[in-house]
Amino acid sequence: MNIEFKLPKKKTETLELFESEKLFRSLERSHRLETKGGRVKPTAAFFRSLAKKLQSLGFDGCTPTAAFLVWIAVFNSIDILQKKTADESEIAFWYGINPWQLSETERAGLLANIHRVKAQDTLHRGDFDPTDYAYIHDIVMLATGDKDKANKARSDAMQRYVDKKTRAAS
Secondary structure (H helix, E strand, C coil): CEEEEECCCCCEEEEEHHHHHHHHHHHHHHCCCEEECCEEECCHHHHHHHHHHHHHCCCCCCCHHHHHHHHHHHHHHHHHHHHHCHHHHHHHHHHCCCHHHCCHHHHHHHHHCHHHHHHHHHHHHCCCCCCCHHHHHHHHHHHHCCHHHHHHHHHHHHHHHHHHHHHHHC
C-alpha cells in the first residue's frame, strides 16, 4: 500500500507504507529513542537522519520538518488501517475464518456474538478460579445463555468454595 506526499516545487513522491514503517522503526532503534506510554519520543537528530534517508529515496531537499510530517503521516495511516480492520482481526482470530469472504451482515452477526465465543474459550481453557462462584455463574451464562446451566455451575462452585474453606479450617 502506498502513501503519497506532495512536496513544494516538486512532483508527488510515493512511499510504500509498510516498508516505510520498517525503515522508520529501524532508524528509531538506531537512535535509541525513548518510548513513553507506548509512544516514541523523537529527537531533532532523528529527524535530521530521517531527512537524509528520505533524500536518498528521492525526496530531494527533504528537511527535518518535512521528515517529521512524513513520519507522522506514515504512522497515522497505519493507525487508521489498524482501526478500520480491528473488527475483521477479531473475527479472524476468534472464529478462524477470513472475514472478507463474509457479507457485512454476517460480520456484524459474528461480532455481536464474539463475547460468547470468548467466554466459551475461557471455560474451555479453565482460565478461572473454580471456587469463584459469582464469576463462574456469569461466564457460563455468557457462554451458554442458559440460566439453568449457569445456576448449576454456580452451585457446584459454591460447593467447591465451602469444601476449600472447610479443609482450610481443619
